[in-house]
Amino acid sequence: MGLLSGDTLGPLAVAVLIFLLLLDLMHRRSRWAPRYPPGPTPLLVLGNLLQVDFEDPRLSFNQLRRRFGNVFSLQQVWTPVVVLNGLAAVREALVYRSQDTSDRPPQAIYEHLGFGPRAEGVILARYGKAWREQRRFSLSTLRNFGLGKKSLEQWVTEEASCLCAAFADQAGHPFSPMELLNKAVSNVIASLTFGCRFEYKDPRIVKLLDVMEDGLKEEMKIVRQVVEAVPMLLRIPGLAAKLIRGQKVFMTLIDELITEQKMTRDPTQPPRHLTDAFLDEVKEAKGNPESSFNDENLRMVVADLFSAGMVTTSTTLAWALLLMILHPDVQRRVQQEIDEVIGKVRRPEMGDQALMPFTVAVVHEVQRFADIAPLGVPHMTSRDIEVQGFHIPKGTTLITNLSSVLKDETVWEKPFCFHPEHFLDAQGRFVKQEAFIPFSAGRRACLGEPLARMELFLFFTSLLQHFSFSVPAGQPRPSDHGVFAFLVTPPPYQLCAVPH
Numbered sequence: 001m002g003l004l005s006g007d008t009l010g011p012l013a014v015a016v017l018i019f020l021l022l023l024d025l026m027h028r029r030s031r032w033a034p035r036y037p038p039g040p041t042p043l044l045v046l047g048n049l050l051q052v053d054f055e056d057p058r059l060s061f062n063q064l065r066r067r068f069g070n071v072f073s074l075q076q077v078w079t080p081v082v083v084l085n086g087l088a089a090v091r092e093a094l095v096y097r098s099q100d101t102s103d104r105p106p107q108a109i110y111e112h113l114g115f116g117p118r119a120e121g122v123i124l125a126r127y128g129k130a131w132r133e134q135r136r137f138s139l140s141t142l143r144n145f146g147l148g149k150k151s152l153e154q155w156v157t158e159e160a161s162c163l164c165a166a167f168a169d170q171a172g173h174p175f176s177p178m179e180l181l182n183k184a185v186s187n188v189i190a191s192l193t194f195g196c197r198f199e200y201k202d203p204r205i206v207k208l209l210d211v212m213e214d215g216l217k218e219e220m221k222i223v224r225q226v227v228e229a230v231p232m233l234l235r236i237p238g239l240a241a242k243l244i245r246g247q248k249v250f251m252t253l254i255d256e257l258i259t260e261q262k263m264t265r266d267p268t269q270p271p272r273h274l275t276d277a278f279l280d281e282v283k284e285a286k287g288n289p290e291s292s293f294n295d296e297n298l299r300m301v302v303a304d305l306f307s308a309g310m311v312t313t314s315t316t317l318a319w320a321l322l323l324m325i326l327h328p329d330v331q332r333r334v335q336q337e338i339d340e341v342i343g344k345v346r347r348p349e350m351g352d353q354a355l356m357p358f359t360v361a362v363v364h365e366v367q368r369f370a371d372i373a374p375l376g377v378p379h380m381t382s383r384d385i386e387v388q389g390f391h392i393p394k395g396t397t398l399i400t401n402l403s404s405v406l407k408d409e410t411v412w413e414k415p416f417c418f419h420p421e422h423f424l425d426a427q428g429r430f431v432k433q434e435a436f437i438p439f440s441a442g443r444r445a446c447l448g449e450p451l452a453r454m455e456l457f458l459f460f461t462s463l464l465q466h467f468s469f470s471v472p473a474g475q476p477r478p479s480d481h482g483v484f485a486f487l488v489t490p491p492p493y494q495l496c497a498v499p500h
């Protein structure tokens, strides 16, 4: 107790304060570099953490953008952050400066999930050989997915039929489509990674979705922001385990599924799916300690594909159905096009897109309007760069505001309305838009884009081929204001699916 008596406490407090001030000054150096982007003055130690409301950062960020412009800086505790807004700044950083902006900020907490130098997965992998190797592997597996007996398009088409059957089981009663959409979409990733699908009642898929949701909630907690900024805190015994409890259970489920595939692998047969193909690479890489093909990384890659490919796609589909019940005229025009091009019997195919400009425009507009990943995934500079004339030092976290591009008022006629004509010319032909970047852009852009587009088109057209969707009688019309949380989800709603 003597140590903390009155006369030592004073000097000790002063010493701690001076130490913190110095440490803080050290971390602010970058702010004084010439042409560093402007931003609010950070508080001692906390930086701008308290000035931004992380539950719904949109309001506070909007004020900052109005005050400081399209490129502004923040400090998350001791991490320098630069936020990029608008097509010009985002494109300059992600596309023209791609080789210097494709790193990811390190996130120490994932070491507790198995993230390590040889097991970085894809999404959070640092910009380097392991990332390049795995990105290439995932992309080529997606592309050559004639691996097993069925092509990926066949898997999606069959899943769409199962989804339609499950919608029909609702017998026209009001229901929320979210859960079924989640199951259908996770079955597509399961078919890619494990060559299997789960019945919608299978307890394993129910559990998978449950823990996935827990994991997403964990990602959003403000404590996570704090420990990411001050990884030292993770030394507190038990803290890391507590913050990622759901994510750990999720990894255990993935481990079980991988083990199952290992047990049924017949090495004399060609690979059945991504896991088999990966295990072949592991065998090939035996004795090469540099390789990112190893058992620890297999679970990271598979987990990444599930977490990046599932909720994103199902949330977009939930938006699509919501927007159809809110805009019955658009729904009718899509159905008319389906009638003309596909008819009532044949299953939709990707090839139909060429003849269905209106439907393709609607799917694009759903993605633009829903704007589900408004801030994308953070990048980090791996070298000093310039963006829009501002100097951004190496090691700065970049937040790319995809939303500011998808809703850029200088590009879109009606940025804040659902307006499929954004993607149609006067003759009703589909037109590409440069500012359409829901999958981000550059070297780190979403690698699942082709699969996501396939799912969006095939699920959407299959559902509208079989059902008309409407707001349940007597229920209020749901709003189209998203719920902001990591991913922007539609407001909870119910619909009626009436066969036609």
Ligand code: HEM
Pocket (backbone or CB within 6 Å): 122, 123, 124, 125, 135, 304, 305, 308, 309, 310, 312, 313, 316, 372, 373, 376, 377, 378, 379, 438, 439, 440, 441, 443, 444, 445, 446, 447, 448, 449, 451, 452
């Ligand atoms: C509508 C659906 C989807 C949307 C809107 C979406 C959006 C995104 C965005 C914004 C990023 C961040 C890019 C960046 O860092 O700049 C991303 C990354 C990624 N996505 Fe998607 N995605 C979707 C579906 C999928 C699917 C189906 C898969 C898997 C098959 C997938 C796999 C990935 C992976 C692995 C990454 C990390 C890429 C890397 O770091 O190199 N995504 N996605």
Ligand SMILES: *[C@@H]1O[C@H](CO)[C@@H](O)[C@H](O)[C@H]1NC(C)=O
Pocket (backbone or CB within 6 Å): 057, 058, 059, 060, 061, 062, 063, 065, 083, 085, 401, 403, 404, 407
């Ligand atoms: C991103 O852009 C949107 C739309 O322009 C804006 O409302 C939001 O505040 C911006 N967020 C950030 C982080 O700058």
